[in-house]
Amino acid sequence: MDRGTQHTATALIDAVRERTHAARLAEAAAFVAVGDWASAHTSEEVVGDPITALGEWHEESYAETLAGDHFLELGGPGAPVVAEFCIGEIAAARGCSFDAARRLVGDAIELRYRLPRVHARVAAGEVDVWRGRRIAQATRTLTFEGAGFVDRHVAYVAGEATGPEVDRLVAEAAARFDPETTEAERAEADGGRHLTIELGDVGYADALTGTLRGTVDVHGTLDLADALDLERTVAHVARQLVELGCGQDLDARRSIALGEIARRCDGVTTLDYATADESAESERRPVQRARREVVLFVHLDQAAITGTLNGFGPGIDACTGTTGIDLARLDTPGLPRGAVMAEQVQAWCASPDTTVTVKPIIDLNLDDAGNGYTPPDRIADHVRVRWPRCVFPYCTRSSRTADLDHCQAYEENGPPGQTSTANLFPLCRRHHRMKTHREMKTGKRWTYRPTHPDTGEPPNALIWTSPHGQTYLVDRDGTRPWPPPDEAPDQTHKT
Template sequence: MDRGTHTTATALIDAVRERTAAARVAEAAAFVAVGDWASAHTSDAVVGDPLTTLGEWDAEALTGDQFLELGGPGAPVVAEFCISEIAAARGCSFDAARRLVGDAVELRYRLPRVHARMAAGEVDVWRGRRVAQATRSLTFEGAGFVDRHIAYVAGKATGPEVDRLVAEAAARFDPETTEAERHEADGDRYLTIDLGDLGYADPLTGTLRGTVNVHGSLDLADALDLERSIAHVARQLGDLGCDPNLDIRRSMALGEMARRCEGVATLEYDVKKPTRARREVVLFVHLDQAAITGTLNGVGPGIDACTGMTGIDLARLDTPGAPRGAVTVEQVQSWCGSPDTTITIRPIIDLTTEDAVNGYAPPDRIADHVRARWPRCVFPYCTRSSRTADLDHCDAYEQHGALGQTSTRNLFPLCRRHHRMKTHREMATGKRWVYRPTAPNNGEPPHALIWTSPLGLRYLVDHDGTRPWPSEPGREPDAT
């Protein structure tokens, strides 16, 4: 490497170091600002003290709000609705903002030494948050013990080191709980069925599998019983000529056991007289022009314009309690092909049409229409499914108002938390989150919503997500 090249390389690395340091300082400053915001929305009550009560100002100024215990014992409680401002400002979900605020409160009030090093840019925010998440269950004295012992090495302490120190603090300052937990082996048991997303075989090919993962930790006796039952049913399936692969039969055995169980605790297996619970398949069918006419983008009958392949052979799952994603039509056929399967089809033919009724509660056809048009809660950055959300009247429903107020044009899905927040005022000024459909005639994007926060900040929500939106002409966001 010649001298000129060396100088250029050094300059590049120096730039990386400088920008990394600047990013660390900026992230720490943003985290401290989150803590300042949370501190401005706390109550006199603290976590773990039943004698403290909410002040008169809190009860009057935060109608419909509630206070959350986000930190450990001794930390103040925080107003729930203030978290949504953080979520909108950072462009994240409410749950992510809630975790962030909880970590900020924990560090600010129970780990002041670690917090001070973070604020000075000496400790990465993610490391400080890792400590805060580990100490949340400790007593106030236990958290102080951890803070004293880890603050000077917080910039390099590993996760296991933090966990060992937290365990020592728990044993020192809360020995009764520690001893009780030692005898509670039940706390280590869990069973998880990953229904969040469908599996894909290869990230390069994207081959659809239509499977989900199951994992857990069981009591030994339960595990032995489950193993015997799975092995027994797998042998039954083999005797009946099912797939010769034992692993596949074992996975199928769990489904057979679930259907034979019929909701009772006792499982009985009899090859001659199997008992099966009826499977119910509810299909939300989304039909567009391609499905109706058999063409796609005018290319030809059943031709995919992107791949050039024939056949429209994928289905999109959009059913509560089921994993979301694409599956092959053949797999849907296999689900529905059994004679003991009950099939319910709910068609949504054309989402461009409008429908309305005169009553307050929408019928199923309108509710399904709205939820298909808006698959997620329409609050900024919220990711909760509309299938379990409330349907909110954008223009408030008036008992003796005009006809047709409950319509596909006036209803939008809001998850329960954001529905409550939109309904109840947040600040002493009486301002609240409000939203309206966009006006394309005024140059705004079509098929979108514009939300305005109590501080006057605006966000545009459409099918591509959420993004900040300019303030109304002639109005600046509130400085408060």
């Protein structure tokens, strides 16, 4: 390597080091700012104390106190409680979900009030924020004295301590300062037993097209006696499936058997597999099986309706030579959205013991309205398909389980048509509360309104205003600050 090349390489690595340090300092400053904000929205009560008064900001009614803003225990014993609605402002400012902001605030409170030595090193940029947060998350259940013990012993090595090392120190602190609880937890320990059904991770048959194969992974750790019972039952049902004509291999039959067992616990009917030996049918005892219910949210595009695609012919794609309309969209609460082959939907629905409910979605470009406060199903489905997520800034919760909020408040004796697809928007329960009830400190609420395209605002979007005057634009593509940074302040459209 010549001197010129070596000089360039040195400059590049110096730039990496300098910018990494600058990023660490910036992240630490942002983390401290989150802690400052949360500290300004605390109460005199601390975690572990009975909270009997929620402060002078709630004087209207006890019902609003329970439904509106209230204090959360985000740190361990001895840390102050934090007003819930202040977390919404942090979430919007950082562009993250409420749950992520709540975890961040909880870690900031834990470090600030129960781990001051570690917090000081994080604030100085000597320890990465993620390492400080990892320690805070480990100490949350310790007594105040136990957290202090960990703080004293880990602070000087916080930048190098591994997760297992921190966990061992936390376990020692728990045993030292709360032996009764430690012993009770040990006596009640279940040996790490768990059962996980990965409903949020449906497997892909084709990663390029995003086509879902419609299967999920199941894994867990069971008590030995429970495992033996489950194995015996799964093996028994798998053998029954063979006798009833199921042609799948053993692994597939065991997988099917687990579903059969689940359905038997929920209701009973008869297995419907064709038998290979009809003469033996009368000698078999009936096998009970639960009915399956399939709810399909059908999304039809122009190609599916007209049978033509891009004017190339009867449903034929000019590029692929295929119809392109043999996919169904998976749109079921609790599962990820995606595409599955129409043949798989047919297989799900083929059984005579399956109840199929089809939810057609009509033209989303046409508005619909009702006169009552509660929207009829056709309007509710219309709104939830138009807005697949909660419309609060940066929220990612599915609209299928969200409340439907009247943007313009419903008036009991008001004009007809108030409950319309143009006036209803999905809000998850937490953000519905934030929109409905005022914040303790400011006495203000989150508000939102549809955009006005005739004034230059984007169409089909909402503009939210926080209790502190921050504004955000939400559309089907997500959330962004509003107005854009390069626009002048006088271009902001006030509600």
